[in-house]
Amino acid sequence: MDAIDTFPDATTRDAIASAWGLSPRAQFNPLGNGLINRTLCVRDGGRERVLQRLNVEVFRSPDRVMRNCHAVTAHLGRERAAGRYAYSVLELLPTLGGAPALVLPDASWWRMYAYLPDTCTHDTVSEPAMAREAGRGFGAFARALDGLPADSVGEVIPAFHDPDARYAAFERARAGDRVGRATGCIAECEAAAAYAEIVAAWQRLTLPRRIVHNDCKLNNILFDAQGHAACVIDLDTVMPGSLLFDFGDLVRTLVNPVAEDSIELDRIQVRRDLFAALAAGYVEGCGSVLSAIERANLVLGARLITGVMALRFLTDHLDGDRYFRIERPQHNLERARNQLTLFAALGDAADELQALVPAEPDRARA
Ligand SMILES: Nc1ncnc2c1ncn2[C@@H]1O[C@H](COP(=O)(O)OP(=O)(O)O)[C@@H](O)[C@H]1O
Ligand SMILES: [Mg+2]
Known part of the structure; x- marks a missing residue:
């Protein structure tokens, strides 16, 4: 000790x-x-x-x-x-x-x-009930912040989840090739280029600008001894942004059965039961605050943030591992491959997943 x-x-x-x-x-x-x-x-x-x-x-x-x-x-x-x-x-x-x-x-x-006594956090989830609790807790958090004017909370990290900025940084790193790694990851760079397509879809949307959590991971919500979500924590990145990234990060970190740096790419999949439970909880928690355009693009949010993470890992690999801590030489490239695989799986399943997102609980007020 x-x-x-x-x-x-x-x-x-x-x-x-x-x-x-x-x-x-x-x-x-x-x-x-x-x-x-x-x-x-x-x-x-x-x-x-x-x-x-x-x-x-x-x-x-x-x-x-x-x-x-x-x-x-x-x-x-x-x-x-x-x-x-x-x-x-x-x-x-x-x-x-x-x-x-x-x-x-x-x-x-x-x-x-x-x-907060008698609470704990979880790093992984295997039960739909826990996914639902996490979704409902973070959804209720978004709902509760709806009344807080967007300008009452300042930007703490500029362009934090900005897909355009992340894509531009990737292109710069690939062109700059400062440590001579670009030829060793051509396939990954080509796969990452597919991201440009959904960035364009994102740019076409006009979404409500809200105060959101921005670090919606399972381990940023405390659970009580009965397994109920008790308290959203880690509020440092709460700032104006889009709710799509909050929901998306929950999906990214919950549905993948392996860790984000696992090299077991053939085990990567979108666990439908966990996604359905998470989406049901999130929609329920948000209630009438979730707009139709946000609801219709929740799966796009999951693809956007998963793609952003793939780009950031690949960018860091091309830059010589300057940002993310690495434990082995190809660690960032392995993370990028993992997230690109999940990104592709989310893309393949997009329509099916979006169909699993329930309608707003109170449609009359939508
Ligand atoms: N109010 C609290 N009551 C009990 N445990 C807490 C509380 N706040 C944080 N923790 C514990 O501390 C850990 C780290 O806190 P967090 O704010 O998420 O920091 P970090 O930014 O390093 O992720 C949490 O995962 C949780 O286990
Ligand atoms: Mg934390």
Whole structure:
């Protein structure tokens, strides 16, 4: 349990303890397996809290991230109090001085959330019931944010899921070929070129611009002991965008039976039962907030984001592995192949999948 003793260091712990009024006996333990921030559970006496060090390499404007988190959690809290949102809401715990976060002299940013006891996250799903719960939870989240004006939450990462920008970056990397890998992945680059087609379909759409989660993965929703979705977490990327990417990322991460870097390409498939359960839950959670154009393009959203991920992995491979952490030499190319295979499977099944998306529960109000 080395990490407990070394992170955060003693000076940082003292600063955190005095900022939040913790006793010298407070214990810091790693929590969860998130890849972006560093998350710890702080146990002090009988009380537990969630401490996070923000990743300021990824989030270049941490003050804006904190303002967004505050705006979103405050809004969700009001929705819950009014009986319009049935899920728990992350509760930001300000410092004793009333600041939303603690900024230390080494420029690190720390914030505290109330700990939700008896909850857990899942990295994979095998049961339709869990897919449905995740869909309903994230759908209800989108519905609850419908009343929050799009300009009350700022953009924290520009062009985050922008298909055009991602495609342009891929083309630049292929043409630049800075590490001489382009001839070794011609087939993958040709397959990725098929993405241009759906980018064009995307450009033709006029979709509502909403405040969305932007990192809708299964492990960003807490489940309770009964297996019910309890609380949407990881709110740092909440910003204006399209709901299609939220639903799409859920599909991308739930329906594939293998991990996104698996080389077992022949095992990749779209598990229809999980897709149907996820879509049913999402439509139910969104309720009347889901517009007809969004509903009709939910599967396009899944194809768009899966293609975006394929492009990003392939771009990074062509660029010499500068962004995604790799554990083996061809890792990014393997990830790209995996996501291209899923992208193709989603394309083949698109009509069939879209037919599995239920009609809005309350059609009279659509
Ligand atoms: N309020 C909370 N109560 C209980 N556990 C939490 C809470 N917030 C986060 N966690 C745990 O910490 C993990 C990482 O948190 P998350 O905000 O998703 O960070 P990251 O950006 O690194 O993914 C989660 O997967 C979950 O296990
Ligand atoms: Mg997370």
